[in-house]
Amino acid sequence: MTTPDVRGLEQLERAVLDDAASLATALRQCLMLAGYAHHEELRAWALKELEGYAAADELPSYRKVPAALEVVVDLYLPGQIIRDNTQRVSPNQLPPHARDRGIGESAPIRQGVRELEALVTRIDRAAVRLSPPGSADYALLMTQEQHRQGNEGSHITSLHWDVSVASIAGVLDQIRTRLTQFVAEVRAAMPPGQQNPNPDQIDSAAQQALNITGGDGSTFNIVAPNAKADRGGTASANVNEPAPATPQPWWHRTSVIWGAIAALGTVAGVIVTVAVK
Numbered sequence: 139m140t141t142p143d144v145r146g147l148e149q150l151e152r153a154v155l156d157d158a159a160s161l162a163t164a165l166r167q168c169l170m171l172a173g174y175a176h177h178e179e180l181r182a183w184a185l186k187e188l189e190g191y192a193a194a195d196e197l198p199s200y201r202k203v204p205a206a207l208e209v210v211v212d213l214y215l216p217g218q219i220i221r222d223n224t225q226r227v228s229p230n231q232l233p234p235h236a237r238d239r240g241i242g243e244s245a246p247i248r249q250g251v252r253e254l255e256a257l258v259t260r261i262d263r264a265a266v267r268l269s270p271p272g273s274a275d276y277a278l279l280m281t282q283e284q285h286r287q288g289n290e291g292s293h294i295t296s297l298h299w300d301v302s303v304a305s306i307a308g309v310l311d312q313i314r315t316r317l318t319q320f321v322a323e324v325r326a327a328m329p330p331g332q333q334n335p336n337p338d339q340i341d342s343a344a345q346q347a348l349n350i351t352g353g354d355g356s357t358f359n360i361v362a363p364n365a366k367a368d369r370g371g372t373a374s375a376n377v378n379e380p381a382p383a384t385p386q387p388w389w390h391r392t393s394v395i396w397g398a399i400a401a402l403g404t405v406a407g408v409i410v411t412v413a414v415k
Contacts, residue, residue, distance in 0.1 A: 143334035146171035147324060154317045161314055162188060162252045168317060175340040183348060187313055190250035193271065197246050200312035205245035205268070205299035207232070209280065214291035222295075232297075233279045241270045245299040247309050258307045266306070267298040320347035 150171055153164035165184045172180035191197055207227050213220040229242040245268050247254070257266065270276075277294045284292040323343035324335045335343075 143332075143336050144171060144175045144340055145334055146174055147321065147335055150317070151321045151325075154314055154321060160252070160255060161310055162250075162255065164314065164317055165251060168320075171340070175335075175337045177337065177340055177344060180340070180344045180348070188250050188252070190253070191246075191248040193248070195248075197248065201247045201309055202244050203247060203301060203305040203309065205243060205301045205305070207241075207243055208267075208298055208300050209277070209294050210296045210298075212293045212295055214293070226300075233276050233283075236270070236272070236276050236297075239270075239272070245270075245301050247301075247306060251310060251313060254306055254310055258303055258310065261303055263303070265300050265302050267296075268301050269296065269298045273297040316347055320344065323347050 146167060150164060150167040153159050153167050165188050169181055169184040169188070172178075172184060186195065191201070207229060208224050209227055211223045211225060213223060229237060232241060249257075273296065276297050280294040280297070281292070284294065320343050323346045324339055327339040327342055328335055
């Protein structure tokens with residue numbers, strides 16, 4: 139018995155080549171094509187890109203983007219309050235538990251593509267803030283350490299990644315490019331005159347373009363090619379690098395600066411920017 143050919147390649151091709159078309163539409167076309175081909179791994183990949191990746195899911199490399207780690211500090215000084223003072227920090231300056239969890243200068247982008255598309259098209263800023271898991275607890279720990287150091291007026295209100303909108307647009311572009319490569323690989327495998335691909339051609343193209351391993355009963359396994367991380371990036375760091383044995387806490391290195399600010403607290407109308415060196 140011959141295996142029926144797979145429908146939907148032309149619709150997917152039109153969707154991925156139309157930059158004005160939503161990427162979510164193209165992924166839904168891919169989802170349908172994978173269903174016709176009975177390719178569970180391709181369906182799973184398309185569905186994750188549509189719905190977003192859960193916290194327990196391993197992310198493809200193109201969904202990890204360079205991002206600066208920042209804290210927001212409120213300073214309560216004699217006769218003066220300085221709010222929303224944003225400072226950049228190093229991963230080594232975070233509480234040990236945050237470092238152990240691999241929180242560094244690389245932000246995971248787990249949202250579905252429709253949410254990412256809306257973020258890119260509607261936001262009027264060059265960057266967005268994303269909070270790592272447990273950020274409220276880490277901010278509290280850092281505040282408590284400040285108080286132990288004698289800086290009673292220092293309150294860390296948030297810890298977040300500063301993510302370039304261009305980097306998020308780059309994630310969407312990476313997904314569209316992979317879909318385009320998938321279509322190209324299918325076309326290359328089809329001999330002249332063949333109207334629709336067969337499941338074997340779909341499976342081969344998925345492996346070539348998306349590094350998805352096919353086959354009955356196989357485990358969903360995406361090992362996406364490494365993505366360049368130069369879109370709107372700041373500094374980058376390997377989140378798997380071990381922290382130095384005795385990192386110098388950021389609150390210790392800035393306590394002298396905050397002490398100097400406190401001395402200036404009686405001067406009305408002074409705008410102070412604290413920079414962590």
